[in-house]
Amino acid sequence: MKYVLAALLCVLSLSSAARAQDTGPIVRAELRPGWRQADGSHMAALHLTLAPGWKTYWRSPGDAGIPPEFHWQGSENVAAVGVIWPTPKVFYQSGMRSIGYVGEMVLPLRVTGRTAGQSMRLQGTIDLGVCSDICVPQSVDVGVVLPSEATNRDPLIAGALADVPFSRSEAGVKSVRCTVGVDSRGMTLRTDIDLPTGKSTETTVIETANPLVWVAEPKTHRAENGHLISETSLSHVEGSAFALDRSGVRITVLRKGHSVDILGCDN
Known part of the structure:
Protein backbone atom coordinates (compact mmCIF):
# COMPACT_ATOMS: atom_id res chain seq x y z
CA MET A 1 0.00 0.00 0.00
CA ASP A 163 29.20 -1.58 4.58
CA VAL A 164 26.20 -1.91 6.92
CA PRO A 165 25.42 1.40 8.71
CA PHE A 166 26.78 1.93 12.20
CA SER A 167 24.42 1.37 15.10
CA ARG A 168 23.49 4.21 17.43
CA SER A 169 26.15 3.27 19.98
CA GLU A 170 28.85 2.70 17.34
CA ALA A 171 28.22 6.15 15.86
CA GLY A 172 28.32 7.92 19.23
CA VAL A 173 24.71 9.14 19.17
CA LYS A 174 23.96 10.78 22.53
CA SER A 175 20.26 11.54 22.18
CA VAL A 176 17.34 11.30 19.76
CA ARG A 177 14.35 13.55 20.38
CA CYS A 178 11.18 13.30 18.29
CA THR A 179 8.55 16.06 18.28
CA VAL A 180 5.13 15.44 16.72
CA GLY A 181 2.92 18.22 15.38
CA VAL A 182 0.09 18.84 12.93
CA ASP A 183 -0.22 20.72 9.64
CA SER A 184 -2.71 20.95 6.76
CA ARG A 185 -1.48 17.65 5.30
CA GLY A 186 -1.58 15.65 8.51
CA MET A 187 1.07 14.85 11.10
CA THR A 188 4.54 16.37 11.21
CA LEU A 189 7.67 14.87 12.76
CA ARG A 190 10.83 16.70 13.79
CA THR A 191 13.84 14.66 14.87
CA ASP A 192 16.76 16.17 16.80
CA ILE A 193 19.83 13.91 16.90
CA ASP A 194 22.97 14.60 18.92
CA LEU A 195 25.34 12.94 16.45
CA PRO A 196 28.99 13.81 15.68
CA THR A 197 29.26 15.77 12.43
CA GLY A 198 30.24 13.80 9.35
CA LYS A 199 32.67 14.86 6.63
CA SER A 200 30.11 14.95 3.81
CA THR A 201 26.55 15.98 3.03
CA GLU A 202 24.03 14.16 5.21
CA THR A 203 20.54 13.09 4.24
CA THR A 204 18.03 11.11 6.28
CA VAL A 205 15.43 8.44 5.69
CA ILE A 206 12.65 8.10 8.26
CA GLU A 207 10.54 4.96 8.57
CA THR A 208 7.79 3.96 10.97
CA ALA A 209 6.67 0.60 12.28
CA ASN A 210 3.34 1.01 10.46
CA PRO A 211 3.67 0.10 6.74
CA LEU A 212 0.51 2.10 5.96
CA VAL A 213 2.09 5.37 7.06
CA TRP A 214 3.64 7.36 4.23
CA VAL A 215 6.65 9.49 5.17
CA ALA A 216 7.65 12.43 2.96
CA GLU A 217 11.28 13.12 2.05
CA PRO A 218 12.72 14.86 5.14
CA LYS A 219 14.40 18.25 5.10
CA THR A 220 17.69 17.82 6.93
CA HIS A 221 20.21 20.32 8.29
CA ARG A 222 22.68 20.89 11.11
CA ALA A 223 21.54 23.28 13.86
CA GLU A 224 23.80 25.88 15.49
CA ASN A 225 24.42 23.49 18.38
CA GLY A 226 25.64 20.82 15.94
CA HIS A 227 22.59 18.58 16.25
CA LEU A 228 21.21 16.96 13.10
CA ILE A 229 17.64 18.13 12.50
CA SER A 230 15.15 16.46 10.14
CA GLU A 231 11.59 17.58 9.48
CA THR A 232 8.97 15.63 7.56
CA SER A 233 5.24 15.01 7.26
CA LEU A 234 3.37 11.74 7.70
CA SER A 235 -0.02 10.57 6.46
CA HIS A 236 -1.99 7.33 6.31
CA VAL A 237 -2.18 5.93 2.77
CA GLU A 238 -5.90 5.20 3.25
CA GLY A 239 -6.64 8.61 4.80
CA SER A 240 -7.27 7.09 8.23
CA ALA A 241 -6.27 8.53 11.58
CA PHE A 242 -3.21 6.95 13.19
CA ALA A 243 -0.96 7.19 16.23
CA LEU A 244 2.82 7.34 15.95
CA ASP A 245 4.78 4.84 18.01
CA ARG A 246 8.01 6.69 18.73
CA SER A 247 9.76 3.45 19.67
CA GLY A 248 9.09 2.21 16.11
CA VAL A 249 10.62 5.24 14.39
CA ARG A 250 13.72 4.30 12.41
CA ILE A 251 16.12 7.02 11.23
CA THR A 252 18.92 6.25 8.78
CA VAL A 253 21.52 8.97 8.29
CA LEU A 254 23.13 8.51 4.87
CA ARG A 255 26.54 10.01 4.17
CA LYS A 256 29.88 9.08 2.62
CA GLY A 257 31.83 6.67 4.75
CA HIS A 258 29.69 4.95 7.32
CA SER A 259 26.03 5.84 7.64
CA VAL A 260 24.06 5.45 10.87
CA ASP A 261 20.98 3.37 11.67
CA ILE A 262 18.99 4.64 14.68
CA LEU A 263 16.06 2.71 16.14
CA GLY A 264 13.55 4.54 18.31
CA CYS A 265 13.26 7.98 19.90
CA ASP A 266 14.27 8.81 23.46
CA ASN A 267 11.00 10.61 24.22
Missing part, protein backbone atom coordinates in the same frame (compact mmCIF):
# COMPACT_ATOMS: atom_id res chain seq x y z
CA LYS A 2 2.78 2.41 0.91
CA TYR A 3 4.31 2.20 -2.55
CA VAL A 4 1.20 2.26 -4.74
CA LEU A 5 2.16 5.59 -6.34
CA ALA A 6 5.71 4.43 -7.01
CA ALA A 7 4.46 1.17 -8.46
CA LEU A 8 2.13 3.00 -10.84
CA LEU A 9 4.91 5.33 -11.93
CA CYS A 10 7.45 2.56 -12.41
CA VAL A 11 5.23 -0.11 -13.90
CA LEU A 12 2.00 1.17 -15.44
CA SER A 13 3.13 4.49 -16.85
CA LEU A 14 6.25 3.02 -18.38
CA SER A 15 5.12 -0.47 -19.28
CA SER A 16 4.50 0.36 -22.93
CA ALA A 17 8.00 1.83 -23.21
CA ALA A 18 9.42 -1.28 -21.60
CA ARG A 19 7.65 -3.54 -24.07
CA ALA A 20 8.82 -1.41 -26.98
CA GLN A 21 12.52 -1.85 -26.16
CA ASP A 22 14.78 -4.85 -26.13
CA THR A 23 16.04 -4.56 -22.56
CA GLY A 24 18.15 -7.71 -22.75
CA PRO A 25 19.45 -9.34 -19.55
CA ILE A 26 18.75 -6.49 -17.14
CA VAL A 27 19.55 -8.40 -13.97
CA ARG A 28 21.36 -11.62 -13.09
CA ALA A 29 20.71 -13.14 -9.67
CA GLU A 30 22.30 -15.84 -7.56
CA LEU A 31 22.39 -16.91 -3.94
CA ARG A 32 25.89 -17.16 -2.50
CA PRO A 33 26.10 -20.08 -0.03
CA GLY A 34 28.31 -18.31 2.51
CA TRP A 35 29.24 -19.92 5.81
CA ARG A 36 27.85 -21.39 9.03
CA GLN A 37 28.26 -19.13 12.05
CA ALA A 38 29.18 -20.02 15.62
CA ASP A 39 25.60 -19.49 16.82
CA GLY A 40 24.28 -22.04 14.31
CA SER A 41 22.78 -19.53 11.88
CA HIS A 42 24.07 -19.36 8.32
CA MET A 43 25.33 -16.23 6.56
CA ALA A 44 24.39 -16.31 2.86
CA ALA A 45 23.65 -13.49 0.37
CA LEU A 46 21.55 -12.49 -2.60
CA HIS A 47 23.91 -11.27 -5.33
CA LEU A 48 22.39 -9.12 -8.08
CA THR A 49 24.34 -7.92 -11.10
CA LEU A 50 22.56 -5.18 -13.06
CA ALA A 51 23.14 -4.11 -16.64
CA PRO A 52 25.05 -0.81 -17.01
CA GLY A 53 22.90 2.20 -16.06
CA TRP A 54 20.29 0.17 -14.17
CA LYS A 55 19.50 0.39 -10.46
CA THR A 56 17.34 -1.42 -7.94
CA TYR A 57 15.97 -0.38 -4.57
CA TRP A 58 16.55 -0.38 -0.82
CA ARG A 59 14.00 -1.47 1.80
CA SER A 60 12.66 2.13 1.93
CA PRO A 61 13.02 3.13 -1.72
CA GLY A 62 11.81 6.75 -1.65
CA ASP A 63 9.01 8.28 -3.70
CA ALA A 64 10.08 6.77 -7.02
CA GLY A 65 11.06 3.21 -6.14
CA ILE A 66 9.66 -0.20 -5.30
CA PRO A 67 11.20 -2.27 -2.46
CA PRO A 68 12.20 -5.90 -3.05
CA GLU A 69 9.77 -8.60 -1.92
CA PHE A 70 11.14 -11.96 -0.79
CA HIS A 71 9.22 -15.23 -1.05
CA TRP A 72 11.07 -18.22 0.38
CA GLN A 73 8.57 -20.98 -0.41
CA GLY A 74 10.37 -24.17 -1.39
CA SER A 75 13.12 -23.75 1.20
CA GLU A 76 14.07 -26.76 3.32
CA ASN A 77 15.08 -26.75 6.99
CA VAL A 78 14.70 -22.95 7.07
CA ALA A 79 12.88 -21.27 9.97
CA ALA A 80 13.65 -17.61 9.22
CA VAL A 81 15.56 -15.39 6.80
CA GLY A 82 16.78 -11.99 8.02
CA VAL A 83 17.83 -9.40 5.44
CA ILE A 84 20.86 -7.21 6.27
CA TRP A 85 20.96 -3.98 4.24
CA PRO A 86 24.28 -2.39 3.21
CA THR A 87 24.35 1.40 2.91
CA PRO A 88 22.43 2.47 -0.22
CA LYS A 89 22.87 5.46 -2.54
CA VAL A 90 20.46 8.36 -3.10
CA PHE A 91 19.25 9.14 -6.64
CA TYR A 92 17.10 11.96 -8.00
CA GLN A 93 15.01 11.49 -11.13
CA SER A 94 12.17 13.71 -12.39
CA GLY A 95 12.36 15.67 -9.14
CA MET A 96 11.77 12.61 -6.95
CA ARG A 97 14.20 10.92 -4.57
CA SER A 98 14.85 7.20 -4.76
CA ILE A 99 17.22 5.10 -2.67
CA GLY A 100 18.97 1.93 -3.79
CA TYR A 101 21.91 0.32 -5.51
CA VAL A 102 23.43 0.68 -8.96
CA GLY A 103 25.38 -1.91 -10.93
CA GLU A 104 25.62 -4.56 -8.23
CA MET A 105 23.94 -5.44 -4.95
CA VAL A 106 25.13 -7.98 -2.40
CA LEU A 107 22.43 -8.40 0.23
CA PRO A 108 23.54 -10.53 3.21
CA LEU A 109 20.94 -13.00 4.50
CA ARG A 110 21.04 -14.46 8.00
CA VAL A 111 19.33 -17.84 7.73
CA THR A 112 18.11 -19.75 10.78
CA GLY A 113 17.46 -23.49 10.47
CA ARG A 114 14.67 -25.57 11.94
CA THR A 115 17.02 -28.42 12.87
CA ALA A 116 20.38 -27.40 14.30
CA GLY A 117 23.58 -28.73 12.75
CA GLN A 118 21.95 -29.74 9.46
CA SER A 119 22.32 -28.38 5.96
CA MET A 120 19.60 -26.07 4.63
CA ARG A 121 18.23 -25.31 1.20
CA LEU A 122 17.32 -21.69 0.61
CA GLN A 123 15.02 -21.30 -2.35
CA GLY A 124 12.53 -18.69 -3.46
CA THR A 125 11.45 -15.87 -5.72
CA ILE A 126 12.49 -12.22 -5.42
CA ASP A 127 10.28 -9.50 -6.94
CA LEU A 128 12.25 -6.38 -7.85
CA GLY A 129 11.79 -2.97 -9.37
CA VAL A 130 14.72 -2.06 -11.63
CA CYS A 131 14.99 1.29 -13.39
CA SER A 132 17.07 3.17 -15.92
CA ASP A 133 15.33 5.54 -18.35
CA ILE A 134 12.42 3.13 -18.00
CA CYS A 135 11.33 0.90 -15.12
CA VAL A 136 10.81 -2.82 -15.54
CA PRO A 137 9.49 -5.18 -12.84
CA GLN A 138 11.65 -8.28 -12.52
CA SER A 139 11.01 -11.61 -10.81
CA VAL A 140 14.03 -13.87 -10.25
CA ASP A 141 14.07 -17.46 -9.01
CA VAL A 142 17.05 -18.42 -6.86
CA GLY A 143 18.15 -21.43 -4.85
CA VAL A 144 21.24 -22.82 -3.13
CA VAL A 145 22.24 -25.44 -0.57
CA LEU A 146 23.75 -24.05 2.63
CA PRO A 147 26.13 -26.77 3.88
CA SER A 148 26.43 -27.23 7.62
CA GLU A 149 30.18 -27.77 7.29
CA ALA A 150 30.87 -24.52 5.39
CA THR A 151 33.25 -22.33 7.44
CA ASN A 152 35.16 -20.16 4.94
CA ARG A 153 33.97 -16.56 4.83
CA ASP A 154 32.95 -15.28 1.41
CA PRO A 155 34.89 -11.99 0.81
CA LEU A 156 32.01 -10.53 -1.22
CA ILE A 157 29.53 -11.11 1.62
CA ALA A 158 32.04 -9.92 4.22
CA GLY A 159 32.51 -6.71 2.24
CA ALA A 160 28.75 -6.10 2.18
CA LEU A 161 28.55 -6.68 5.94
CA ALA A 162 31.33 -4.13 6.46
Whole structure:
Protein backbone atom coordinates (compact mmCIF):
# COMPACT_ATOMS: atom_id res chain seq x y z
CA MET A 1 0.00 0.00 0.00
CA LYS A 2 2.78 2.41 0.91
CA TYR A 3 4.31 2.20 -2.55
CA VAL A 4 1.20 2.26 -4.74
CA LEU A 5 2.16 5.59 -6.34
CA ALA A 6 5.71 4.43 -7.01
CA ALA A 7 4.46 1.17 -8.46
CA LEU A 8 2.13 3.00 -10.84
CA LEU A 9 4.91 5.33 -11.93
CA CYS A 10 7.45 2.56 -12.41
CA VAL A 11 5.23 -0.11 -13.90
CA LEU A 12 2.00 1.17 -15.44
CA SER A 13 3.13 4.49 -16.85
CA LEU A 14 6.25 3.02 -18.38
CA SER A 15 5.12 -0.47 -19.28
CA SER A 16 4.50 0.36 -22.93
CA ALA A 17 8.00 1.83 -23.21
CA ALA A 18 9.42 -1.28 -21.60
CA ARG A 19 7.65 -3.54 -24.07
CA ALA A 20 8.82 -1.41 -26.98
CA GLN A 21 12.52 -1.85 -26.16
CA ASP A 22 14.78 -4.85 -26.13
CA THR A 23 16.04 -4.56 -22.56
CA GLY A 24 18.15 -7.71 -22.75
CA PRO A 25 19.45 -9.34 -19.55
CA ILE A 26 18.75 -6.49 -17.14
CA VAL A 27 19.55 -8.40 -13.97
CA ARG A 28 21.36 -11.62 -13.09
CA ALA A 29 20.71 -13.14 -9.67
CA GLU A 30 22.30 -15.84 -7.56
CA LEU A 31 22.39 -16.91 -3.94
CA ARG A 32 25.89 -17.16 -2.50
CA PRO A 33 26.10 -20.08 -0.03
CA GLY A 34 28.31 -18.31 2.51
CA TRP A 35 29.24 -19.92 5.81
CA ARG A 36 27.85 -21.39 9.03
CA GLN A 37 28.26 -19.13 12.05
CA ALA A 38 29.18 -20.02 15.62
CA ASP A 39 25.60 -19.49 16.82
CA GLY A 40 24.28 -22.04 14.31
CA SER A 41 22.78 -19.53 11.88
CA HIS A 42 24.07 -19.36 8.32
CA MET A 43 25.33 -16.23 6.56
CA ALA A 44 24.39 -16.31 2.86
CA ALA A 45 23.65 -13.49 0.37
CA LEU A 46 21.55 -12.49 -2.60
CA HIS A 47 23.91 -11.27 -5.33
CA LEU A 48 22.39 -9.12 -8.08
CA THR A 49 24.34 -7.92 -11.10
CA LEU A 50 22.56 -5.18 -13.06
CA ALA A 51 23.14 -4.11 -16.64
CA PRO A 52 25.05 -0.81 -17.01
CA GLY A 53 22.90 2.20 -16.06
CA TRP A 54 20.29 0.17 -14.17
CA LYS A 55 19.50 0.39 -10.46
CA THR A 56 17.34 -1.42 -7.94
CA TYR A 57 15.97 -0.38 -4.57
CA TRP A 58 16.55 -0.38 -0.82
CA ARG A 59 14.00 -1.47 1.80
CA SER A 60 12.66 2.13 1.93
CA PRO A 61 13.02 3.13 -1.72
CA GLY A 62 11.81 6.75 -1.65
CA ASP A 63 9.01 8.28 -3.70
CA ALA A 64 10.08 6.77 -7.02
CA GLY A 65 11.06 3.21 -6.14
CA ILE A 66 9.66 -0.20 -5.30
CA PRO A 67 11.20 -2.27 -2.46
CA PRO A 68 12.20 -5.90 -3.05
CA GLU A 69 9.77 -8.60 -1.92
CA PHE A 70 11.14 -11.96 -0.79
CA HIS A 71 9.22 -15.23 -1.05
CA TRP A 72 11.07 -18.22 0.38
CA GLN A 73 8.57 -20.98 -0.41
CA GLY A 74 10.37 -24.17 -1.39
CA SER A 75 13.12 -23.75 1.20
CA GLU A 76 14.07 -26.76 3.32
CA ASN A 77 15.08 -26.75 6.99
CA VAL A 78 14.70 -22.95 7.07
CA ALA A 79 12.88 -21.27 9.97
CA ALA A 80 13.65 -17.61 9.22
CA VAL A 81 15.56 -15.39 6.80
CA GLY A 82 16.78 -11.99 8.02
CA VAL A 83 17.83 -9.40 5.44
CA ILE A 84 20.86 -7.21 6.27
CA TRP A 85 20.96 -3.98 4.24
CA PRO A 86 24.28 -2.39 3.21
CA THR A 87 24.35 1.40 2.91
CA PRO A 88 22.43 2.47 -0.22
CA LYS A 89 22.87 5.46 -2.54
CA VAL A 90 20.46 8.36 -3.10
CA PHE A 91 19.25 9.14 -6.64
CA TYR A 92 17.10 11.96 -8.00
CA GLN A 93 15.01 11.49 -11.13
CA SER A 94 12.17 13.71 -12.39
CA GLY A 95 12.36 15.67 -9.14
CA MET A 96 11.77 12.61 -6.95
CA ARG A 97 14.20 10.92 -4.57
CA SER A 98 14.85 7.20 -4.76
CA ILE A 99 17.22 5.10 -2.67
CA GLY A 100 18.97 1.93 -3.79
CA TYR A 101 21.91 0.32 -5.51
CA VAL A 102 23.43 0.68 -8.96
CA GLY A 103 25.38 -1.91 -10.93
CA GLU A 104 25.62 -4.56 -8.23
CA MET A 105 23.94 -5.44 -4.95
CA VAL A 106 25.13 -7.98 -2.40
CA LEU A 107 22.43 -8.40 0.23
CA PRO A 108 23.54 -10.53 3.21
CA LEU A 109 20.94 -13.00 4.50
CA ARG A 110 21.04 -14.46 8.00
CA VAL A 111 19.33 -17.84 7.73
CA THR A 112 18.11 -19.75 10.78
CA GLY A 113 17.46 -23.49 10.47
CA ARG A 114 14.67 -25.57 11.94
CA THR A 115 17.02 -28.42 12.87
CA ALA A 116 20.38 -27.40 14.30
CA GLY A 117 23.58 -28.73 12.75
CA GLN A 118 21.95 -29.74 9.46
CA SER A 119 22.32 -28.38 5.96
CA MET A 120 19.60 -26.07 4.63
CA ARG A 121 18.23 -25.31 1.20
CA LEU A 122 17.32 -21.69 0.61
CA GLN A 123 15.02 -21.30 -2.35
CA GLY A 124 12.53 -18.69 -3.46
CA THR A 125 11.45 -15.87 -5.72
CA ILE A 126 12.49 -12.22 -5.42
CA ASP A 127 10.28 -9.50 -6.94
CA LEU A 128 12.25 -6.38 -7.85
CA GLY A 129 11.79 -2.97 -9.37
CA VAL A 130 14.72 -2.06 -11.63
CA CYS A 131 14.99 1.29 -13.39
CA SER A 132 17.07 3.17 -15.92
CA ASP A 133 15.33 5.54 -18.35
CA ILE A 134 12.42 3.13 -18.00
CA CYS A 135 11.33 0.90 -15.12
CA VAL A 136 10.81 -2.82 -15.54
CA PRO A 137 9.49 -5.18 -12.84
CA GLN A 138 11.65 -8.28 -12.52
CA SER A 139 11.01 -11.61 -10.81
CA VAL A 140 14.03 -13.87 -10.25
CA ASP A 141 14.07 -17.46 -9.01
CA VAL A 142 17.05 -18.42 -6.86
CA GLY A 143 18.15 -21.43 -4.85
CA VAL A 144 21.24 -22.82 -3.13
CA VAL A 145 22.24 -25.44 -0.57
CA LEU A 146 23.75 -24.05 2.63
CA PRO A 147 26.13 -26.77 3.88
CA SER A 148 26.43 -27.23 7.62
CA GLU A 149 30.18 -27.77 7.29
CA ALA A 150 30.87 -24.52 5.39
CA THR A 151 33.25 -22.33 7.44
CA ASN A 152 35.16 -20.16 4.94
CA ARG A 153 33.97 -16.56 4.83
CA ASP A 154 32.95 -15.28 1.41
CA PRO A 155 34.89 -11.99 0.81
CA LEU A 156 32.01 -10.53 -1.22
CA ILE A 157 29.53 -11.11 1.62
CA ALA A 158 32.04 -9.92 4.22
CA GLY A 159 32.51 -6.71 2.24
CA ALA A 160 28.75 -6.10 2.18
CA LEU A 161 28.55 -6.68 5.94
CA ALA A 162 31.33 -4.13 6.46
CA ASP A 163 29.20 -1.58 4.58
CA VAL A 164 26.20 -1.91 6.92
CA PRO A 165 25.42 1.40 8.71
CA PHE A 166 26.78 1.93 12.20
CA SER A 167 24.42 1.37 15.10
CA ARG A 168 23.49 4.21 17.43
CA SER A 169 26.15 3.27 19.98
CA GLU A 170 28.85 2.70 17.34
CA ALA A 171 28.22 6.15 15.86
CA GLY A 172 28.32 7.92 19.23
CA VAL A 173 24.71 9.14 19.17
CA LYS A 174 23.96 10.78 22.53
CA SER A 175 20.26 11.54 22.18
CA VAL A 176 17.34 11.30 19.76
CA ARG A 177 14.35 13.55 20.38
CA CYS A 178 11.18 13.30 18.29
CA THR A 179 8.55 16.06 18.28
CA VAL A 180 5.13 15.44 16.72
CA GLY A 181 2.92 18.22 15.38
CA VAL A 182 0.09 18.84 12.93
CA ASP A 183 -0.22 20.72 9.64
CA SER A 184 -2.71 20.95 6.76
CA ARG A 185 -1.48 17.65 5.30
CA GLY A 186 -1.58 15.65 8.51
CA MET A 187 1.07 14.85 11.10
CA THR A 188 4.54 16.37 11.21
CA LEU A 189 7.67 14.87 12.76
CA ARG A 190 10.83 16.70 13.79
CA THR A 191 13.84 14.66 14.87
CA ASP A 192 16.76 16.17 16.80
CA ILE A 193 19.83 13.91 16.90
CA ASP A 194 22.97 14.60 18.92
CA LEU A 195 25.34 12.94 16.45
CA PRO A 196 28.99 13.81 15.68
CA THR A 197 29.26 15.77 12.43
CA GLY A 198 30.24 13.80 9.35
CA LYS A 199 32.67 14.86 6.63
CA SER A 200 30.11 14.95 3.81
CA THR A 201 26.55 15.98 3.03
CA GLU A 202 24.03 14.16 5.21
CA THR A 203 20.54 13.09 4.24
CA THR A 204 18.03 11.11 6.28
CA VAL A 205 15.43 8.44 5.69
CA ILE A 206 12.65 8.10 8.26
CA GLU A 207 10.54 4.96 8.57
CA THR A 208 7.79 3.96 10.97
CA ALA A 209 6.67 0.60 12.28
CA ASN A 210 3.34 1.01 10.46
CA PRO A 211 3.67 0.10 6.74
CA LEU A 212 0.51 2.10 5.96
CA VAL A 213 2.09 5.37 7.06
CA TRP A 214 3.64 7.36 4.23
CA VAL A 215 6.65 9.49 5.17
CA ALA A 216 7.65 12.43 2.96
CA GLU A 217 11.28 13.12 2.05
CA PRO A 218 12.72 14.86 5.14
CA LYS A 219 14.40 18.25 5.10
CA THR A 220 17.69 17.82 6.93
CA HIS A 221 20.21 20.32 8.29
CA ARG A 222 22.68 20.89 11.11
CA ALA A 223 21.54 23.28 13.86
CA GLU A 224 23.80 25.88 15.49
CA ASN A 225 24.42 23.49 18.38
CA GLY A 226 25.64 20.82 15.94
CA HIS A 227 22.59 18.58 16.25
CA LEU A 228 21.21 16.96 13.10
CA ILE A 229 17.64 18.13 12.50
CA SER A 230 15.15 16.46 10.14
CA GLU A 231 11.59 17.58 9.48
CA THR A 232 8.97 15.63 7.56
CA SER A 233 5.24 15.01 7.26
CA LEU A 234 3.37 11.74 7.70
CA SER A 235 -0.02 10.57 6.46
CA HIS A 236 -1.99 7.33 6.31
CA VAL A 237 -2.18 5.93 2.77
CA GLU A 238 -5.90 5.20 3.25
CA GLY A 239 -6.64 8.61 4.80
CA SER A 240 -7.27 7.09 8.23
CA ALA A 241 -6.27 8.53 11.58
CA PHE A 242 -3.21 6.95 13.19
CA ALA A 243 -0.96 7.19 16.23
CA LEU A 244 2.82 7.34 15.95
CA ASP A 245 4.78 4.84 18.01
CA ARG A 246 8.01 6.69 18.73
CA SER A 247 9.76 3.45 19.67
CA GLY A 248 9.09 2.21 16.11
CA VAL A 249 10.62 5.24 14.39
CA ARG A 250 13.72 4.30 12.41
CA ILE A 251 16.12 7.02 11.23
CA THR A 252 18.92 6.25 8.78
CA VAL A 253 21.52 8.97 8.29
CA LEU A 254 23.13 8.51 4.87
CA ARG A 255 26.54 10.01 4.17
CA LYS A 256 29.88 9.08 2.62
CA GLY A 257 31.83 6.67 4.75
CA HIS A 258 29.69 4.95 7.32
CA SER A 259 26.03 5.84 7.64
CA VAL A 260 24.06 5.45 10.87
CA ASP A 261 20.98 3.37 11.67
CA ILE A 262 18.99 4.64 14.68
CA LEU A 263 16.06 2.71 16.14
CA GLY A 264 13.55 4.54 18.31
CA CYS A 265 13.26 7.98 19.90
CA ASP A 266 14.27 8.81 23.46
CA ASN A 267 11.00 10.61 24.22
